[in-house]
Amino acid sequence: MSDFSADGHPAASLDPVAADAVVARARFAADGLLPAIIQSVDDDAVLMLGYMNAEALRRTLTEGRVTFWSRSRGEYWRKGDTSGHIQLVRELALDCDADALLVRVHQVGPACHTGARRCFDVDPVIVSETEAPA
């Protein structure tokens, strides 16, 4: 595991052999994609959900920067290459049946293309009115 710095924050990555082992273990859906939950390591906010194919996962693991497969554009999408709003990998886990990914990142700027901090800020359906009782 190696660290590099950007924006004063470390990102974590794997060497190519270790990354390939993770890609081999992941269970991609019939369409070749794995859903990836992106969570802020700074305040635990869930920022967005994206999708990775095997190569996007491999790049994410080896570069320490999140790369998705864009279903709408049909191309690799390294988050922030256009906007500057990059996602630096800090922690990453597969779930219990290896068909979903949790990526904890340091997010530079807003995560959502709308300019909202989180993609889930845009369309709230049920909003908590009060804190839970102890």
Next chain:
Amino acid sequence: MSDFSADGHPAASLDPVAADAVVARARFAADGLLPAIIQSVDDDAVLMLGYMNAEALRRTLTEGRVTFWSRSRGEYWRKGDTSGHIQLVRELALDCDADALLVRVHQVGPACHTGARRCFDVDPVIVSETEAPA
């Protein structure tokens, strides 16, 4: 929006008309499913990723308890009916293009069928070694 209590914690739900409007707005994938990220409202941990079809989403919204569509079993799966490890809805949001759901819940007991608190505790790939520098 109405509240009910279980385990001393409120859950939030919508009336059937409001729930139907949300179901109509959601963009289910070609397989009829919407990915739902389940996050603890108590400590912001991401617990699991599940899938809902339209009816599972409608039930979740009206009952205030999370119901998934089980892809492996091909049936509705109201979380906790067998294990007791229910998920009470506290907050819910669609994302910016309405094709993913974030459900913030009070989780009773562990979320994962392995007994782990989170499905993402089982297979860590990259673990943060240190806190980010200020």
